[in-house]
Amino acid sequence: MTERETHGWGTSWGTPDIDVDVRALRRYHNLLEQTAAIGEVLFFALLAGIVGASFYLLNETNFENTIFYDGTDVVCIYDGRTGEIVNVE
Numbered sequence: 001m002t003e004r005e006t007h008g009w010g011t012s013w014g015t016p017d018i019d020v021d022v023r024a025l026r027r028y029h030n031l032l033e034q035t036a037a038i039g040e041v042l043f044f045a046l047l048a049g050i051v052g053a054s055f056y057l058l059n060e061t062n063f064e065n066t067i068f069y070d071g072t073d074v075v076c077i078y079d080g081r082t083g084e085i086v087n088v089e
Contacts, residue, residue, distance in 0.1 A: 064080025075088045 062080045064078075066078040066080075068076040068078065068085070076085050077088055078085050
């Protein structure tokens with residue numbers, strides 16, 4: 001490029017390219033479309049998984065279990081569902 005074509009700034013930005021590879025641009029565009037489609041599917045799959053896991057944890061987890069540890073070798077766990085205290089070895 002000549003000094004006149006680059007406007008003296010050392011860049012060709014803003015000047016039209018004569019040799020544009022249309023096939024490469026179409027392949028790149030198709031690649032971007034496929035990547036976007038895969039990203040959309042993954043987003044909704046992960047969103048459904050997170051909502052399902054949160055629902056399961058909030059409804060199925062027993063938050064009333066208690067571990068009794070008094071410094072001895074005997075450790076007991078209170079089961080909130082059955083109301084029993086179980087010795088853990």
